[in-house]
Amino acid sequence: MNRWSAADRKGTTGFWFAVRCVHLSLLYLLFFASYHRAFGESDNEGAYKRAVLRGQAQLEKSYVIGAAADRKAGDAKAAAKAACPEQNDALETSAKLLNDEAKRLAEEAKAFAEKALKEFTYAETIMSEHSEAIFGEGLSLLQLKEYCSAIRKIEWVRKAKGPDPETTFALGNALVNSSSVGSPELKTGIDLLGDYIRRAEASGNPQAYPNLAIAKRLKEEAEAKPKQLVLEAKRSDDEPNLALCPMPIPGKTELPFTASISSAIGYNNNVIALGRSLPLPNGVAQKSSFYNESTFALARDISMSHPASSSSGWLTDRLSLRYIFIADTFQELPTRDRLLQTISGSYQRAITPKLAGLVKISDQLLYIDQSIFSNVFSAQEALVLTLNTRWKTLLSYYLVRIDGFDPSTPATDPDGFTHRAELAQTVALIQDKDDLSPLLAFTGQYGHEWNETKGITGRFERDDLLGKLEWKGFHARNRCSFVQGITLALSDQWQPDRYTNATFSSSTSNGLFARAEETNAVVFAVSLTMWYDDSIKSASLPEGNRLETNFSYRHTTRDSNVNSKTYDQDIFLASVKFNF
Amino acid sequence: MKAIIALALGVLISASAGIAQDAREIAREMGADTTTSVSPGTDRNGVHRDTETSLESRQHAPNLLEAAQASKAKKQSKAQRKQLLQKRESVLKERQTAAEAAVAAVKKTEMTEKMALTPAETAANEALVRKKAEKAWDVKRRKELDKIDRALKEGSDDSTEVRLHAPSLLKPK
Numbered sequence: 001m002n003r004w005s006a007a008d009r010k011g012t013t014g015f016w017f018a019v020r021c022v023h024l025s026l027l028y029l030l031f032f033a034s035y036h037r038a039f040g041e042s043d044n045e046g047a048y049k050r051a052v053l054r055g056q057a058q059l060e061k062s063y064v065i066g067a068a069a070d071r072k073a074g075d076a077k078a079a080a081k082a083a084c085p086e087q088n089d090a091l092e093t094s095a096k097l098l099n100d101e102a103k104r105l106a107e108e109a110k111a112f113a114e115k116a117l118k119e120f121t122y123a124e125t126i127m128s129e130h131s132e133a134i135f136g137e138g139l140s141l142l143q144l145k146e147y148c149s150a151i152r153k154i155e156w157v158r159k160a161k162g163p164d165p166e167t168t169f170a171l172g173n174a175l176v177n178s179s180s181v182g183s184p185e186l187k188t189g190i191d192l193l194g195d196y197i198r199r200a201e202a203s204g205n206p207q208a209y210p211n212l213a214i215a216k217r218l219k220e221e222a223e224a225k226p227k228q229l230v231l232e233a234k235r236s237d238d239e240p241n242l243a244l245c246p247m248p249i250p251g252k253t254e255l256p257f258t259a260s261i262s263s264a265i266g267y268n269n270n271v272i273a274l275g276r277s278l279p280l281p282n283g284v285a286q287k288s289s290f291y292n293e294s295t296f297a298l299a300r301d302i303s304m305s306h307p308a309s310s311s312s313g314w315l316t317d318r319l320s321l322r323y324i325f326i327a328d329t330f331q332e333l334p335t336r337d338r339l340l341q342t343i344s345g346s347y348q349r350a351i352t353p354k355l356a357g358l359v360k361i362s363d364q365l366l367y368i369d370q371s372i373f374s375n376v377f378s379a380q381e382a383l384v385l386t387l388n389t390r391w392k393t394l395l396s397y398y399l400v401r402i403d404g405f406d407p408s409t410p411a412t413d414p415d416g417f418t419h420r421a422e423l424a425q426t427v428a429l430i431q432d433k434d435d436l437s438p439l440l441a442f443t444g445q446y447g448h449e450w451n452e453t454k455g456i457t458g459r460f461e462r463d464d465l466l467g468k469l470e471w472k473g474f475h476a477r478n479r480c481s482f483v484q485g486i487t488l489a490l491s492d493q494w495q496p497d498r499y500t501n502a503t504f505s506s507s508t509s510n511g512l513f514a515r516a517e518e519t520n521a522v523v524f525a526v527s528l529t530m531w532y533d534d535s536i537k538s539a540s541l542p543e544g545n546r547l548e549t550n551f552s553y554r555h556t557t558r559d560s561n562v563n564s565k566t567y568d569q570d571i572f573l574a575s576v577k578f579n580f
Numbered sequence: 581m582k583a584i585i586a587l588a589l590g591v592l593i594s595a596s597a598g599i600a601q602d603a604r605e606i607a608r609e610m611g612a613d614t615t616t617s618v619s620p621g622t623d624r625n626g627v628h629r630d631t632e633t634s635l636e637s638r639q640h641a642p643n644l645l646e647a648a649q650a651s652k653a654k655k656q657s658k659a660q661r662k663q664l665l666q667k668r669e670s671v672l673k674e675r676q677t678a679a680e681a682a683v684a685a686v687k688k689t690e691m692t693e694k695m696a697l698t699p700a701e702t703a704a705n706e707a708l709v710r711k712k713a714e715k716a717w718d719v720k721r722r723k724e725l726d727k728i729d730r731a732l733k734e735g736s737d738d739s740t741e742v743r744l745h746a747p748s749l750l751k752p753k
Contacts, residue, residue: 049750052749052750053750055749056746056748056749056750059746060745060746063743063744063745063746064743066743066744067742067743067744132749132750133749135749136749139746143744166747210745210747211744211745213742214742214743214744217742260626262624293610295625297625297626299626299629301629301630318630320629320630322626322627324612324625324626324627326610326611326612326625328610338606338610340606340607340610340612342607342612342614342627344614344627346630346631348630358630358631360614360630360631362614364603364607364612364614366603366606366607368606373603374602374603376603376604376607376614376615378614378615380617382617382631384631394617394631396617398615400615402603402604404603418615420615420616422616422617424617424618424631426632443618443632445616445617445618447616464616466616466618466620468618468620468621470622487622489621489622491620491621493620521620523620523621524621525621525622525624526622527622527624540626540629548624550622550624552621552622552624554609554620554621571609575624577624
């Protein structure tokens with residue numbers, strides 16, 4: 001039985017018609033959506049391809065100009081080398097001009113590599129799942145000598161699409177350029193380059209491997225590195241003061257000086273050096289305090305050379321300049337706030353391949369509680385004997401002029417000269433087996449001082465004995481490691497002072513007696529250098545680290561025959577330093 | 581070591597006797613004592629970098645390697661050099677031949693047209709023709725000669741230049 005009437009059927013048809021219309025509309029929408037999607041994707045693909053090709057063209061330009069820059073640098077090196085045996089002004093000028101030209105070309109090559117990087121980064125934003133753009137970024141970063149970022153990109157590509165000859169070469173290139181002797185990265189880099197060379201030679205079509213010649217040379221040089229390091233160490237061992245000719249061109253730093261700022265938090269449990277079992281002075285609530293130490297420093301080291309008079313070759317000279325500003329602000333004892341400004345300059349000139357003369361002058365201005373407290377000027381003259389890379393002796397004489405600005409009586413006038421004779425000896429007890437750097441070093445120092453102050457109470461004689469062990473627990477062998485070095489140091493300094501004049505009276509005897517005391521200071525310190533950056537690597541900052549943290553603990557004990565002069569003091573200090 | 585024993589409670593008869601030491605002690609506490617060549621602990625402010633650190637023989641990796649694409653100034657082999665010199669000689673000969681051919685052509689014209697020229701005029705004319713021919717040759721082939729000269733000077737030919745090459749990132753489908 002037909003339960004539906006004609007009208008019903010008509011209505012049903014209308015209903016189905018409506019459903020069909022909706023269906024068609026949906027299909028239409030779907031079609032358009034997919035058409036637009038397809039159209040959009042093709043647009044993206046086109047933009048992606050164009051960006052990658054543009055990047056590739058910029059990179060190729062960078063390679064061409066970079067090669068020209070390297071050729072010029074090579075010519076400059078050859079000219080400088082030819083000018084070496086006897087100073088040849090014409091050749092030196094020619095080397096300088098060639099170097100300038102090489103620098104200009106290198107900058108140009110860098111600019112093209114940066115452009116290429118931009119194009120590849122843009123391509124990556126369009127189609128992030130494609131690996132060509134990321135490999136292009138890796139190559140551009142490699143050309144910009146940003147090896148660590150380049151390694152990350154290339155490794156990503158190798159993971160995503162499997163290793164191929166060009167990524168093998170690029171990764172090998174980045175690894176051997178960013179690691180040093182004794183590192184697993186250097187070995188991996190050599191293996192990768194070897195793999196690329198083997199494949200190229202086995203292919204029977206070396207033209208398909210355009211970087212074959214460079215791969216061969218890079219591998220050769222990387223494999224020769226340990227031998228070269230041993231040769232260099234031997235040369236330094238035999239004649240430590242001999243200068244390389246031509247002198248290596250110093251790295252380009254962002255500023256003419258290496259600058260650093262550091263901030264530290266410290267705790268001093270006896271800021272006022274209060275005598276043992278003595279009550280606090282009036283108006284002073286406590287002797288301990290947390291404090292902040294802020295430092296700003298500028299440093300510049302300039303290496304020079306001069307012809308040796310006794311033999312052929314050149315000897316090294318070094319000029320070092322420093323400015324250091326340190327401010328300590330005490331949380332609980334603001335009256336002890338202090339500010340120290342130091343300016344110093346030293347010049348070391350080699351006399352023979354093992355002996356050098358050093359002159360260092362410095363001036364230190366100390367403010368306490370915003371008032372000038374003292375000025376210390378010192379002049380050091382020293383003979384520096386460096387027998388080899390493990391043994392160094394320093395024999396010094398210091399003339400120190402001290403002027404105090406606190407109120408004093410004629411008897412306590414601190415103004416005057418201090419003389420100090422000092423012998424310092426450093427020995428590298430253990431050297432690294434790969435790169436021959438000192439791992440464990442011992443420094444011993446003996447100093448004898450006597451002074452001539454205007455006031456008689458401050459005249460004394462002092463012996464100063466210091467022993468220090470320094471252990472380099474870790475040093476990175478590749479620039480990609482964030483922590484570049486960890487050094488631990490432990491030192492003990494002992495200073496017995498004998499005052500010349502009897503100016504103290506004792507409650508147990510009738511006569512006056514002379515003050516005598518012993519100070520012992522033990523210091524334990526840990527230093528971490530971090531974040532390698534080639535652009536700040538210089539003679540003043542040989543490790544090229546942007547960041548540095550230091551932790552130190554100092555325990556000082558003073559025993560004296562004057563009770564008020566005895567004290568104990570502990571200082572903890574944790575600092576972070578940023579170099580730029 | 582510790583020879584001095586506190587005798588008794590000392591009575592200070594003068595105010596401050598130790599300002600000189602104090603200044604140096606404070607500087608030492610702050611890690612910047614310049615009246616000694618070795619720092620206790622680590623030299624955190626670099627005050628003694630000139631007197632303390634001299635035993636460093638290690639060189640960081642970047643110093644050991646030059647740029648990846650630095651082309652080594654390869655010395656040409658004797659055979660390569662000889663080949664280049666021969667090529668240069670033949671190119672120069674071609675230049676000379678071209679000039680002589682031009683002069684000969686002018687001479688021929690003079691003879692066929694029976695021009696009456698003094699020897700001086702003839703010489704000047706020939707020199708002019710030779711110069712013109714050489715100039716024309718230079719316009720066409722000078723670059724080739726320059727290339728050989730450059731290769732001889734630099735010790736390497738352009739075709740043997742070693743530099744990095746970017747791989748073709750987009751493979752043709």
